[in-house]
Amino acid sequence: MIKYNWxxxxxxxVNQAGTDICTTCGCSAYAPPDEIDARKxxxxxxxxxxxxxxxxxxxxxxxxxxxxxxFAFNGNLLALMLVVLSxxxxxxxxxxxxxxxxxxxxxxxxxxxxxxxxxxxFLVRVTATNEVIVNTVIALILVxxxxxxxxxxxxxxxxEFLSRYYKHHKENVN
Ligand SMILES: [Zn+2]
Numbered sequence: 516m517i518k519y520n521w522x523x524x525x526x527x528x529v530n531q532a533g534t535d536i537c538t539t540c541g542c543s544a545y546a547p548p549d550e551i552d553a554r555k556x557x558x559x560x561x562x563x564x565x566x567x568x569x570x571x572x573x574x575x576x577x578x579x580x581x582x583x584x585x586f587a588f589n590g591n592l593l594a595l596m597l598v599v600l601s602x603x604x605x606x607x608x609x610x611x612x613x614x615x616x617x618x619x620x621x622x623x624x625x626x627x628x629x630x631x632x633x634x635x636x637f638l639v640r641v642t643a644t645n646e647v648i649v650n651t652v653i654a655l656i657l658v659x660x661x662x663x664x665x666x667x668x669x670x671x672x673x674x675e676f677l678s679r680y681y682k683h684h685k686e687n688v689n
Contacts, residue, residue, distance in 0.1 A: 516532075516533055516534065516535055517530075517532060517533070517534070517535050517544055518532050518533075519532050520532055521544055523537040523539065523540060523542055523544070524542065524544075524546060524548075524551050525537065525540055525542040525546070525551050525554055525555060526539050526540040526542065528540065530544070540554075542554060561681075562677075562678065562681055565677075565681050565684070566677055566681075569677065569680075570668070579598060579601040579602060579605070580660050580664070582594050582595075582597040582598045582601060583598055583633070583656060583660060584656070584657070584660070585597075586598060586637070586640070587640060587652070587653045587656040587657065588653060590640055590641060590649070592641070595637065595641075611687075612680070615680055615683055619676065619679060619680070621672060621675075621676055622676055625666070629663060632659065633656075633659070636652055636655055636656050636659070639652050640652045640653075640656070
């Protein structure tokens with residue numbers, strides 16, 4: 516029991532001493548911030564949790580860019596093979612997500628543009644013998660990876676894509 520008057524974190528109602536449940540909204544005085552968040556804005560909270568889950572998935576596949584960077588620097592075909600393998604494992608483990616990417620216009624266009632540009636850069640990197648060209652391609656690959664990660668994690672378009680994927684995910688679960 517709380518021995519003083521307290522303000523509810525959820526609805527801001529002032530509650531009398533001697534109770535730990537808000538008389539207006541029923542929220543506990545000890546409710547963790549997460550729970551308050553969930554009660555205040557249930558769909559927003561679900562979307563944020565979902566995004567966190569998805570970000571973890573994406574981060575799990577961050578070794579793809581790592582191999583791309585290794586390949587950019589040493590031009591080693593083994594690194595390129597690891598790029599292909601990590602993408603293949605992404606397709607297998609996240610098949611539902613990959614399928615959605617191909618159904619979504621924005622994602623499909625972005626993915627196609629990214630793959631084609633990267634492939635071209637890879638081709639030039641493998642075949643180039645001129646040092647200036649090699650260094651230019653390395654710089655381009657790095658800039659491209661950075662721009663892409665910004666595009667994927669921070670842009671308005673990626674937020675909208677996430678909402679669409681979330682909706683699709685919910686419809687398929689229920
Ligand atoms: Zn309350």
